[in-house]
Amino acid sequence: MSVSELQVQTALKELIDPNTQKDFISTKSARNIKVDGGKVTLDVVLPYPAKMVMASIKQLLEDKIRGIPGVEAAEANISWKILAHSVQRGVKLIPGVKNIIAVASGKGGVGKSTTAVNLALALAAEGAKVGMLDADIYGPSQPTMLGIHGRPVSEDGQSLEPMTGHGLQAMSIGFLIDVETPMVWRGPMVTQALEQLLNNTKWQDLDYLVVDLPPGTGDIQLTLAQRVPVTGAVIVTTPQDIALIDARKGLKMFEKVGVPILGIVENMSIHICSSCGHEERIFGEGGGERMCKDYGTEFLGGLPLDIRIREETDSGKPTVVAEPESRIAEIYRQIARRVAVKVGDLAVDHSSKFPSIVIQNT
DSSP states (O other), X not given: OOOOHHHHHHHHHTOBOTTXXXXXXXXXXXXXXXXXXXXXXXXXXXXXXOXXXXXXXXXXXXXXXXXXXXXXXXXXXXXXXXXXXXXXXXXXXXXXXXXXEEEXXXXXXXXXXXXXXXXHHHHHHTTOOEEXXXXXXXXXXXXXXXXXXXXXXXXXSSSBOOEEETTEEEEEXXXXXXXXXXXOOOHHHHHHHHHHHHHSBOXXXXXXXXXXXXXXXXXXXXXXXXXXXXXXXEEEEOSSHHHHHHHHHHHHHHHXXXXXXXXXXXXXXXXXXXXXXXXXXXXXXXXXXXXXXXXXXXXXXXXXXXXXXXXXHHTTOOHHHHSTTSHHHHHHHHHHHHHHHHHHHSOBOOGXXXXXXXXXXX
């Protein structure tokens, strides 16, 4: 019995990618389907980095195709391609950066910087090229969290080379000042510093630049929303009402300026006693999920209140690199995959495809 390409396509329409929740045909991921007698080969190009789940997706596809009557062998070649996606109107993309993901919270102390660095490291663990911009000018924490020491160099006297830590390209005001020097600056100086850190860093072919924002909805957030090409925002909160009130403000600010909300991460969802294993929701329960329902956005995941997360970021080796096999690292990777999928669902930026029109006297 001969096998047709149509049979293969029909089978793949029934198969749902566990990460996108869509079939491989409608997302145009399955390509170059070839049928040679009883052997089927195809390429699958995913719109998100998938290093950690590539083998399971390959198995899923090949098992499905082998189930077609007449198929003797199946081979799926899995790869991924990260595209640049559309940003706010009138804002140009930054050279060397395809997508900018802002990590924000309305309130301080909810674990936003820890979430940002682990999200960036998780995207890198999945095979993406990732950068980290510490936009908290008053309280930069990423140099400590990434364990990076020293100062950035400038090869041309105008732009800075990014620092590197755990495979990430990174930039922070913390690399340029003494650790104990307070930034006694007014708003305009702070926003100018942010723009210089962003635009004067020679980012090298990044799929994602994760921006760790300071808490609140002030000058930095407005500058980012109005003058920086943000692909989407991730809101970090804790379950308690007082944090959720401020998180809602942050979410609404991004909505007002046309930046898509990729989803909400809830930190400190549950505390598990390290001595007896007793579970207690000390900051309340279900606040992040309720907020998602209210605003029609996705609950990306909940993280426990765990001493290891704090200890590992303080030591310069965040959980995703310190304990890659741990349950917490897996939660961060699941969040990162969902963020990448959500970015992949956004409209693609075509500005780089258009030719520049030059008028000359002839």
